[in-house]
Amino acid sequence: MVYPRCVESAGAERVSIAETKPGTILSRILESRRAEVARRQRIMPETVLRIAAGKADAPRDFAQALARDKVNVIAEIKKASPSAGVLRRDFEPAALARAFEQADAAALSVLTEEEHFQGTLAHLRDARAAVALPVLRKDFVVDRWQVWEARAANADSFLLIAAALDDAALADLLALGRELGMEALVEVHTAGELERVLAVGARVVGVNNRSLHTLDVRPETSLELVDMIPDDRIAVSESGLRSAEDLSKLRASGFDAFLIGESLMREAEPGAALGRLIDAVSAASGDLGAGSSDRSR
Numbered sequence: 001m002v003y004p005r006c007v008e009s010a011g012a013e014r015v016s017i018a019e020t021k022p023g024t025i026l027s028r029i030l031e032s033r034r035a036e037v038a039r040r041q042r043i044m045p046e047t048v049l050r051i052a053a054g055k056a057d058a059p060r061d062f063a064q065a066l067a068r069d070k071v072n073v074i075a076e077i078k079k080a081s082p083s084a085g086v087l088r089r090d091f092e093p094a095a096l097a098r099a100f101e102q103a104d105a106a107a108l109s110v111l112t113e114e115e116h117f118q119g120t121l122a123h124l125r126d127a128r129a130a131v132a133l134p135v136l137r138k139d140f141v142v143d144r145w146q147v148w149e150a151r152a153a154n155a156d157s158f159l160l161i162a163a164a165l166d167d168a169a170l171a172d173l174l175a176l177g178r179e180l181g182m183e184a185l186v187e188v189h190t191a192g193e194l195e196r197v198l199a200v201g202a203r204v205v206g207v208n209n210r211s212l213h214t215l216d217v218r219p220e221t222s223l224e225l226v227d228m229i230p231d232d233r234i235a236v237s238e239s240g241l242r243s244a245e246d247l248s249k250l251r252a253s254g255f256d257a258f259l260i261g262e263s264l265m266r267e268a269e270p271g272a273a274l275g276r277l278i279d280a281v282s283a284a285s286g287d288l289g290a291g292s293s294d295r296s297r
Contacts, residue, residue: 024213025082030164032115033140046145052152059181060134062157063204065106066234066257071247071281074136074236075100075274076261077127078111080118083215087265097127097135099271100264104278107157109136109259121153128154136185140164144176151180157204160186162193163212171200185236185259189221194228205229206259210239219246226254244280251285 066072077096080086097108110127111119119138128135134156141147141160150158160173170186177184186202188194189211197205207229209221217240229235237250238259247258260274267273 025215026161026163026212029082029113029116029140030142033113034142036114037143037145040149041143041145044149046148049145049148049152053148053180056151057154059151060132060156061183062107062134062136062185063183063234065134066204066236068106070104070106071251071278071285072106072257073274073278074107074109074257074259075103075105075264075270076109076111076138076259077123078109078117078119078138078261078265079123080116081262082116083210084262086118087262093123093127094130096270097130097133099269100274101131101133103271103275105133105274106257107134107136109138109159109261112137112139121149124155125153128156141173144173147173147176147180147182151182155182157182158184159206160184160202161212162186162188162197167196167200170197170202174201187238188225191225191228194225198228198230198233202233204234204236206236206238207255208238209241222250222255223253226250229254244277244284247277247281248284251281 066074077093079088079091093110100108108127108131110124111117112121112124113119124135124137135154136157136159137150137153137155138159139146141158142164147158158177160170162170165173174184174186183204184202185204185206186197187206187208188197189208194205207222207225209219210217219240222237226235234257235255236257236259237255241247241250241258241260242263250258264270264274
């Protein structure tokens with residue numbers, strides 16, 4: 001079988017990359033990421049990463065953290081984004097992580113992509129070392145090497161983007177993550193992508209309200225797709241979430257967790273802002289618990 005745009009790792013393992021629309025923001029980021037991964041593979045062979053991963057801290061259970069009977073927020077730590085530019089100049093990942101943990105975040109997401117988000121693996125390591133929460137590596141994974149790199153950096157989970165990977169690659173990367181004790185967050189934006197990730201066995205499914213091709217945000221996307229997510233999967237809504245009303249509506253529809261980044265990063269006190277948001281959603285919903293919903297069973 002011939003896979004499109006296969007990327008070969010230092011260990012000669014190949015991961016297939018789904019064709020993306022040429023000239024889109026996603027396609028440009030993926031091309032940049034492939035080049036950067038290839039460069040780093042020459043410096044750090046996979047064999048070295050495997051040794052480092054074997055010495056890493058035991059992974060924390062990301063999926064279990066999102067299944068609490070609470071308002072489950074994955075609080076995202078990121079310095080910048082292609083759509084908004086620099087979000088926070090006083091950027092201290094460890095301090096942000098502690099503030100989010102104190103506000104009862106369920107988990108953290110840390111951007112590690114350099115060129116477009118000004119993220120680094122050091123941000124992830126610093127954030128995770130400061131808290132007891134599971135931490136997601138938020139990046140554009142195009143190679144198995146990055147999964148080993150994530151575990152070596154003490155990541156507890158990592159992002160897979162359906163629009164960037166074909167079915168064989170999704171299944172392969174999911175399986176590798178599980179071998180290393182990490183359950184991936186698998187992100188979709190359309191019904192077709194959702195069908196694909198369910199078919200390959202994704203357990204934590206993120207519905208991104210933002211198109212990665214245009215960066216446009218449609219909050220309705222989550223509501224349109226949630227009924228397609230089976231009850232035995234964890235449903236996460238991502239992007240464009242700002243208010244208690246937003247989260248309450250999505251929670252009632254069946255979402256178990258919410259990934260929030262930009263709106264918190266813009267706050268003077270992100271941790272306090274998250275605490276207020278969680279309290280407001282809990283009060284509005286009568287603290288019904290995660291998954292209290294009309295989602296199809």
